[in-house]
Amino acid sequence: MAIHFRDSGEGEPVVLIHGLGASHRVFDGVIGEGGERHRFVAVDLPRSGRSKTWAENTPEAIAEALDPFLANRGLTHFRLFGHSFGGLVALAFAARFPQRVASLTVASAPALGLPPEARLFLESPMAPLSSMWMTATPLLRPVVRSYLKWLWGQPQQFRDETVEHYLESLGAEGFLSGMIDSLRAVGRFRLPLEPLTAAPFPRRVLWGDRDPLVSVIDGERLASALGADFRVLRDVGHCVPEEHPRGVLEAIREA
Numbered sequence: 001m002a003i004h005f006r007d008s009g010e011g012e013p014v015v016l017i018h019g020l021g022a023s024h025r026v027f028d029g030v031i032g033e034g035g036e037r038h039r040f041v042a043v044d045l046p047r048s049g050r051s052k053t054w055a056e057n058t059p060e061a062i063a064e065a066l067d068p069f070l071a072n073r074g075l076t077h078f079r080l081f082g083h084s085f086g087g088l089v090a091l092a093f094a095a096r097f098p099q100r101v102a103s104l105t106v107a108s109a110p111a112l113g114l115p116p117e118a119r120l121f122l123e124s125p126m127a128p129l130s131s132m133w134m135t136a137t138p139l140l141r142p143v144v145r146s147y148l149k150w151l152w153g154q155p156q157q158f159r160d161e162t163v164e165h166y167l168e169s170l171g172a173e174g175f176l177s178g179m180i181d182s183l184r185a186v187g188r189f190r191l192p193l194e195p196l197t198a199a200p201f202p203r204r205v206l207w208g209d210r211d212p213l214v215s216v217i218d219g220e221r222l223a224s225a226l227g228a229d230f231r232v233l234r235d236v237g238h239c240v241p242e243e244h245p246r247g248v249l250e251a252i253r254e255a
Contacts, residue, residue, distance in 0.1 A: 005024065006041070012102075027040065101201045154236075
């Protein structure tokens with residue numbers, strides 16, 4: 001099957017969407033914490049984890065493809081959580097299918113765009129070439145480990161076994177082209193404010209106060225634009241679901 005996913009637990013349904021370079025495994029802690037009260041469905045994004053190309057790597061296309069997939073699994077009304085790029089997917093899905101969403105929570109989502117310089121670089125032919133280091137096997141493990149530790153709010157709490165599921169995701173068929181397409185989509189993303197602010201479901205924005213990738217100020221601006229509750233997790237970086245699974249679970253439940 002093109003979409004790889006985990007369907008686990010019993011109770012109120014929650015759909016989980018991960019960020020770039022990762023897989024559904026980033027939610028292992030969240031699912032472990034909440035599996036007795038919730039049914040969690042966590043998907044691997046296109047060309048990530050164990051998924052193949054089941055949609056174009058834009059938030060809008062992924063949202064459109066997710067709708068029938070979730071409906072076929074009996075998920076017609078659920079809580080929705082998206083992290084980082086997955087937050088853009090969650091925002092796009094909620095704007096298109098508000099009747100399906102019981103609550104919306106996004107964490108560390110670059111929904112307000114990228115600096116002009118970054119957008120210009122990603123649109124250039126040099127972007128794929130400059131990213132080929134990501135597939136250089138001898139360099140891969142130490143580079144991924146160093147990058148993840150940089151993302152962590154408290155690097156001393158980073159566990160080396162965390163690297164493994166990221167390495168698996170980087171080995172997915174078409175990963176590199178999918179990553180470039182996704183980054184370009186981040187640069188082009190426009191927050192669908194009107195349908196989101198008009199929707200009846202509650203909204204929450206969650207952020208780590210030590211996020212080195214997407215500033216907590218951007219999180220505050222996003223929450224203000226959405227009219228959403230804003231929660232900051234102390235001593236947490238960009239990898240919110242792994243660094244603070246309990247905080248993610250509480251935010252989902254309270255949204």
